[in-house]
Amino acid sequence: MEKVNIPEIFAEDVFTDAVMQQRLPKSVYKQFKKSTEEGVELDLATADVIANEIREWAIAKGATHFAHLFQPLTGITAEKQDSFITAPKADGSVLTAFSGKELIKGEPDGSSFPSGGLRATFEARGYTVWDTTSPVFVRHDAAGTTLLIPTAFYSYNGEALDQKAPLLRSMQVISDASVRLVNLFGKNAKSVVPSVGPEQEYFLVDEQKFLQRKDLIYTGRTLFGAAAPKGQELDDHYFGTIRQRVAGFMKDVNEELWKVGVTSKTQHNEVAPAQHEIAPIYANANVAVDQNQVVMQTLKRVACAHGMKALLHEKPFAGVNGSGKHNNWSLVTDYGENLLEPGSTPHENKQFLLVLASIIKAVDKYAGLLRESAADPGNDHRLGANEAPPAIISIFLGSQLEDIIDQYVAKGSANTSIEGGVLTTGSTALKDISKDATDRNRTSPFAFTGNKFEFRMVGSRDSIASPNIVLNTIVAEAFDEASERLEKAADFDKEVDSLIAEYAKAHKRVIFNGDGYSDEWVAEAERRGLPNLKSIVDATEVLASEDVINLFDKYGVLTPAELKAREEVKYENYGKVINIEALTMIDMATKQIIPAVIKYTKALADTVVAVKSAGADASVQAEILSEVSELLKEAKTALAALKTVTAQATEKEEGVVQARFYNEVVFVAMDALRAPVDKLEMIVDKEAWPMPSYGDLMFEV
Structure with a gap:
């Protein structure tokens, strides 16, 4: 087996800062850094020098094309590739070139991507703008080698049509607010960066079996399917030995990611059969978002x-x-301090406690918005079931921090911190180990896990830009409100304690350390007044609230028009997704499942006749025939109903009205069709069933 030297290959396909320093004239490099760090405009002459060096570096890597890589509101990345070829010379030869203008700006179609009404069909111009804070890199695939340039995507009129632009705005907002707050504690911070580490879960199935499932091809999920005899009941897949075929895949994924600078670190089997996870080391939020998009593409x-x-x-x-x-x-500050690091005696760490209390306040105040940031059609199936957090936003702090918060609620200050203690192994062969001061809670959607918050609601297909935009912005507002109070305070220390106590008392309702999966918590959350937005349609309505509109507008993260556009895109996308799923079910039921069952009933009927003719008892065969026929009739009736409501949905007023109809009527009709079909799968001869089963897909990888 070929040996892999990680330090040798890591970031070899990235135009890193070290490469820039090596290849660029010092004056050009200095101007580039000034442009990146201070927002100073990069003149075209300097950009031309940078572009030429990037071109030469990329061509040496084998690149023939370049593309601006951007993240439209489709949830995936987009690119338009151009070769480095310039106009041919008179002698028939050709030159290659790449200008500063081509590096800085591209012009993809601005109307063919979701825009929520910001762009009409005839208004085609859009702009991609080079994001100098995220490095360019080359990708090797079947098309050859392509130079990829991370960019933001704007309409002709300057509205953000993507995820990156508002993310970068929100990062500036949280940096400014964090610097303002921590410097009141005597620090000298110049910037604060949101640091993000996204864990990515996914399933692997055999390609040939995948291609026999129209539902997987068209929608990415199984619309029909009876449970396999074995699922995840024994928990034996979780962290189990990785199958050799999958291990080979993971090896290649890691090498691909390391070459483009993604710090792929953790890999393991997840809970469900055929499910796995990959996780990187932390990066600043912008780079983490870009790299997670690369991870998803690389996995595929x-x-x-x-x-x-x-x-x-x-x-x-x-x-x-x-x-x-x-x-x-x-x-994390520019001098390396993690603002969410509690230290060994968190009750004495007033800066940390105020940061924590402000985040609690922000999450409670904007719980609906945080829920919306993780809302997509696929997540409606997941939230609240099988390892996923519920749709109710709550915060897990652990016993140590909750105890400190309780002390502030009771008496306006905290004097003690619960200590971790020792875990006794009970064996002379094993050493006793130190134990953390608090347990973890995997049922919490927003959990404090030592020196960070883990937002567990985000869907596996989604860009992580949206939740980070929300987190950055809502926390920035809370920090600014705290800073404003502290800047006016006569007694700084006293005011810090007062703010922590005030926020703790007002927002303790959002703290919950118990079982988030339990029915008791749903009832308790309702009693506390916490929102329970069960569907994407419910969650999207939050974007129209005055508080949310004012929040984003105040900080310049999203204008009211940009926010309204995102609301419309969410509704439109949900309707399209459910419509595609419904039409796929109709197609599969009409062309594959019902004909297969009819053929099977004929075989059963022939068997009944043959057995009776032979003078034997055919009651069992007749009973099975009767059961299959009844389920077939039920499926046919449900199919007709689904056809009717799917057609009705297209006539509804676009937006929330149509989306709610898909959610409350079409989706219900889809479930009604699935129920008898899944029962039929358990009865019909496997050889007669027209597609691979759950067992085939999950256990034969």
Whole structure:
């Protein structure tokens, strides 16, 4: 087996800062850094020098094309590739070139991507703008080698049509607010960066079996499927030995990611059969978002090379663990201090406690908005079931921090911190070990896990930009409100304690350390007045609230028009997704399932006649025939109903009205069709069933 030297290959396909220093004239490099760090405009002459060096570096890597890589509101990345070729010379030869203008700006179609009404069909111009804070890199695939340039995407009129632009705005907002707050504690911070580490879950299935399932091809999830005899009941897949075929896939994924600078660190089997996870080391939020998009693309591309398909849908299989993307979020100063590091005696760390209390306040105040940031059609299947957090936003702090918060609620200050203690192993062969001061809670959607918050709601297909935009902005507001009070305070220390106590008392309702999966918590959350937005349609309505509109507008993260556009895109996308799923079910039931069952009933009927003619008892065969026929009739009736309501949905007023009809009527009709079909799968001869089963898909990888 070929040996891999990680330090040698890491970031070899990235135009890193070290490469820039090596290749660029000092004056050009200095101007570039000034442009990146201070927002100074990069003149075209300097950009031309940088572009030429990037071109030469990329061509040496084998690149023939370049593309601006951007993240439209489709949830995936987009690119338009151009070769480095310039106009041919008179002698028939050709030159290659890449200008500063081409590096800085591109012009993709601005109307063919979701825009929520910001762009009409005839208004085609859009702009991609080079993001100098995220490095360019080359990608090797079947098309050859392509230079990829991370960019933001704007309409002709300057509205953000993507995820990156508002993310970068929110990062500036949280940096400014954090610097303002921590410097009141005597620090000298110049910037604060949100640090993010996204854990990515996914399923792997055999490609040939995938291609026999129209539902997986068209929608990414199984719309029909009876449970396999074995699921995840024994928990034997979780952290189990990785199958050799999958291990080979993971090896290639890691090498691909390391080459483009993604710090792929953790890999393991997840809870459900055929489910796995990959996780990187933390990066600043912007780079983490870009790299997670690369991770998803790489999983899909490498899976194909191994004869498999990577499923990123949040719930590709009913009845087993769904896939999420845990967004680990913290704040780090330019001098390396993590603002969410409690220290060994957190009750004495007033800066940390005020940061913590402000985050609690922000999450409670904007719980609906945080829920909306993780809302997509696939997540509606996942939230609240099988390993996923519920749709109710709550915060897990652990016993140590909750005890400190309780002390502030009771008496306005804290004097003690619960200590961790020792875990006794009970064996002379093993050493006793120190134990953390608090346990973890995997049922919490927003959990403090030592020195960061883990937002567990995000769907496995989703860009992590949206939740980080929300977290950055809502926490910035809370920090600014605290800073404003402290700047006016006559007694700083006293005011810090007063703010912590005030926020603790007002927002303690959002803290919950118990079982988030329990029915008791749903009832308790309702009693506390916490929102329970069960569907994407319910959650999207939050974007129209005055508080949310004012929040984003105040900080310049999203204008009211940009926010309204995102609301419309969410409704439109939900309707399209459910419509595609409904039409796929109709197609599969009409062309595959019902004909297969009819053929099977004929075989049964022939068997009944033959057995009776032979003078034997055919009651068993007749009973099975009767049961199958009844379920077939039920399926046919449900199919007709689904056809009717799907047609009705297209006539509804676009927006929330149509989305709610899809959610409350069409989706229910889809479930009604699935029920008898899944029962039929358990009866009909496997050889007669027209598609691979759950067992085939999950256990034969």
